[in-house]
Amino acid sequence: MKMNRRIFLGKTAVATAAVAAPMVLADGHAKPRVVVVGGGAGGATAARYIAKDSKGEIDVTLIEPTRTYYTCFFSNLYLGGFKEIEDIGHSYGGLAAGGVNVVHDWAVGVDRDAKTVSLAGGGNVKYDKLILSPGIDFVDMAVPGWDISAQNAMPHAYKAGSQTELLKAQLMAMPEGGTFAMVAPTNPYRCPPGPYERVSMVAHYLKANNPTAKIIVADPKPKFSKMALFQEGWANHYEGMIDWIGEDFGGGNVSVDPAAMTVTIDGEETKVDVCNVIPAMKAGRIAEIAGVTDGNWAPVNAADMSTKADPDIYVLGDASQQGDMPKSGFSANSQAKVCANAVRGALTGSKVFPAKFSNTCWSLIETNDGVKVGATYEATPEKIAKVDGFISQTGESADLRKATYEESEGWYSGITADMFG
């Protein structure tokens, strides 16, 4: 698709750099306190930037239950055999060294009047500003027959780690000529091209190890991101292996039976060997517990990611409802920096610069066949709005596709260093 660079001027909103007046702190604590819940793409970045840029003027506590964060980004490459699981695991030592107080626990409650977060292990942490970046949870019964108790029989692998390893083990154990099924999610969900990159990586693995195996995808959507690029790639590299059943062909009318390992698509039941169910998603539970969600997501103000419900609570990344940005690691990282700048301004009076957001999502279709889609965004009074963008084209040269893939490797090193120090 050709993107238009300039449209025309319509309604305008003024964006300026402002010097904020530092806020009055609760109970005369010497230093302002920021608590960040969730040490992923949004939370780790926000914690690191606030600690780094405030140079000790702000106490930053990060609450994250896991000691090793496995990135969802590149987890599909692990399924395809391009990465080892250790390659996508990151620990929090760098953040601790950078002055962030890392607490390995679950946040289980938020008292907005007392301004405290309670922990599963007991105790409360006080905050002046609270940043929630808890990622996603799944909507119950979104796919009839599946709930979270079925995640071992039919993994989602949409939070990386043990789920991803389980899906890989099931893929490797498939009988010769077996069937791999995916139930794709409804909009909006994390990583729009993610399910389709996964299909590509599964096909890559099967082509080499189980070439008569088949992949069926039941999709409730009529179209998806980078569709023309994926379909071109599937036809070129994996001819006859992938059957994508979109909304028009009943892909949305799907149910599963985890005990029998069957998938029923538009009335037709199929016995499968692996079934990757990616259910509809919603904001990580803690956002709802904090009372900052409206429906499945947490609406935020575009200029600083503060929630519409509470000016002292910010929501980043997948859990937020901000407008046009796709739910991606790149987006969460970009939003975290805007938020960090604003939170620092509010607490210490440092300069607050205009919000700028960007995103690029790379996907790997086959060895050295990388594609990407990217955009820039700005804050309008209503939302974060897309203002410009690009996408890889069909029919690009092998050299360009290889360079695009190599770029994604560079990006991975860059963003993980940016998150974890």
Added chain:
Amino acid sequence: MVPFLRLYFSVLAMTVSTVAAANTLGDPEAGKKVFAKCKGCHQVGEGARNRIGPHLNGLFGRPAAGLKEFTYSKSIQRAGSSGLEWHAETLDAFLENPRSYASGTRMSFRGLKSPEDRHNVIAYLRLFSDDPANIPEADPTATATDHDIDQAILAIQGDPEYGAYLSSECTTCHQADGGDAGIPSIVLWPEDEFVVAMHAYKTKQRNHPVMQMIAGRLNDEEIAALAAYFNSLDN
């Protein structure tokens, strides 16, 4: 300093600045009222079907004459096969005077002379095409701030703190420790070369879509602030 840079900075010094603005396409609420004029022939929204004119769901990014089930005029078919796609800007031109934009279109409508009406109806129609949150490559829903005449930013020129803030966008991809696998290092890069390179991306003389996009929305002062910030890291 090389002559190119001298010229570049003198042009900069003459730039007249106005207020920065992030622009929405128009007001969709007002556009809904304007759409009353179109409703006799076109449907949009859930369950919309082709009537006298084609339905307008998914219009943005669609090639002219792009619906298989609708019989278009020869003129619109020709426009489609020669590459016309519907985006905010092509729709704006078409709606101003349909007959002069595509002579021979069967759309017997005089056009919307008021730019505001056009912007509003376009903003309304945009609601019924792909959402960039789900399909990132979908058409924009706003226009970029004109960074070259951004007074708020000019006022903070040369601010190293601003350079540091802007640099956080770079470090999503370029490693701060200078690692250069897949994505080149930008650490320890001479200031003037940095400015020339960024300017070349901005004017699309250097070819990389991500960098063209990122540099395209940096004004000259911001590029200078970034260069100064990265340069300050060497010392």
